[in-house]
Amino acid sequence: MRVLALSLLLMFTGCTSSDRQPDVTQFILRGNEAFQAGDYTGALKFADSALAHNSNSSDAYFLRGRVYFELEQWDHAEAAYLAVVDLEPDYPGVRHNLGNIYYFQRQYRSALTQFIQATESRTSANSWHAAGAVYNALSLPDSAAAAFDQAIRLDSLYGPVHTSIADLLEEQGHYPEALDRTRIALTIRPNHLPDRLRQGRLLLRLGHSDEATALLQPIITEYPHLAEPRFLLGQALQQSGFMEQSAKFLSEADSLREIEQRRGQLANTAETQPTNFQAQVDYATALRRSGHLEESLKRYFIAKALRPENLDLQFHIATLETDIGNLANAEERLLRILAADSSYVIAWLGLATVYGKTNRTTPATNALQQAARINPDHPAVRQFLGQTPPDPSQ
Incomplete structure (x- = not known):
């Protein structure tokens, strides 16, 4: 079963009443600036400086949690967010971010508890969407659908939830409905690649090979290193009777899949060994060579935090x-x-x-x-x- 993607609630930490000390405020602001620039070492130093001035600064602990989440050091991130909960149980975003930590470790029941608490303390389409993703991971599709519907009632233009509904409908074999929902998602996020690929995939399943071909050709130009669009285009051309062209794209897709498999192995090593400098560099380099430049940059930032x-x-x-x-x-x-x-x-x-x-x-x-x-x-x-x-x- 596909695990639906979540959106991390990356909130800028404000300064609560306990943190309205000039030095603490400046440390938090500068820490957030460092975080946004990918300077995770600097962000942690500013958080530590804030805590040196006020050991009960929930903002500083929240900033630490955000940094350690980006570094994929789950234990440290969890400890920081739990410190926020101890100081300020209703701190905006902390329950949702704790849920993300548990979700990415596949601790789904713990994640669900946090996401539900987030919906109770703060009306958020984001958290209802996250709860729906957890229900889906727990093989509870009806509960997932209900949570997604609640997210849409709160924000009908929240693109990720439309994407997740389309995924769920496709998994259940409701292809026409999945295609309709995908088109809604694309009106909100027209360049979102997973929705564009799903649209091509569903058109193929429904026998609209010519329309699928027209949609997939520009994706191949935009993403020359991805296997799936080439594979789908090969299938579309095969359905339309263009066997020679189909064979070419299917062969290219096979070659790209081998590269993706090797990159997946590097990803697994990097994610399971977050403090392994060389593992982070190797994965970042593989991402860069495959054209995933933004993802590569984020991974290089993780390596930089290890050896600044x-x-x-x-x-x-x-x-x-x-x-x-x-x-x-x-x-x-x-x-x-x-x-x-x-x-x-x-x-x-x-x-x-x-x-x-x-x-x-x-x-x-x-x-x-x-x-x-x-x-x-x-x-x-x-x-x-x-x-x-x-x-x-x-």
Whole structure:
């Protein structure tokens, strides 16, 4: 049975009445900023500083819980959230986040208890949706459907619950109804990949191969590293009688599945060994090679929390941020690397790339020249110089 995905309730921690001390407030605000930037080590330091000023700061414990959840260190996250419950049982989001911890460890009864308590203390479509996902994992589809309906009554435009209802209908074999619900979900989140794939899959089941083909072709262009859209397109072409084209896409899907299986093994190691630095790096690298750039960046951030001073890792993060388009973050990170080691040649080249992408020709030229002065025979320098047009002023 498919385990339905949950949305983690990532709330910015405010400052409760017990935390309205200037120093504590600033530590929490700066900790949240560090958390949002993926600086989990920094976020934990700010949380610890807040607790040093006020050992009963529920905001600080909540921030610790969020950080440890992202690091997949479930025991530490649970302990932090339980500390919040002891201090402030109705703290917004804490029950839901505890439920997520138990859910991801497949402790479904404990998760359900927390999600139900979350619905009692705070009217939330999110928590009703989460409760429905747990009911489904417990093979209680009627209870799951009732919880999903309650979520929709609270927020009819909450996209994830429509996605989960479509999943449930598909599992039960109600394909026309699942297709209708998928189309509703896509009106809310038109680019949501699982819904787009389900739509193609259901169209195939219902015999609409031409419509499925038209829907799947752009997905293959957008996601060239995924096996499922190629497999579905191969099936659609097969249904339409295009056997040669079908065989091509089905063969490509088989090759991609082998890569996905290897990536799945790396994922399992990384998730079961959250403090294993190399496991996090290996999985992040596999995600990056497969085009999952945002997921790769999150996994690199987990590795960075384990070895925050590792300059090679910082460089990989900076180049990934450049690829994603987070150029300001990449520039700041590269400058920090060079402040720590001004002879780091490829960091100068990375900086030249960022400057070039932001149309700063003179700084880009200066960074490239600095790299060439440090090590003119470095393969990356030689390659970079070969790709860079000569400066007409020289």
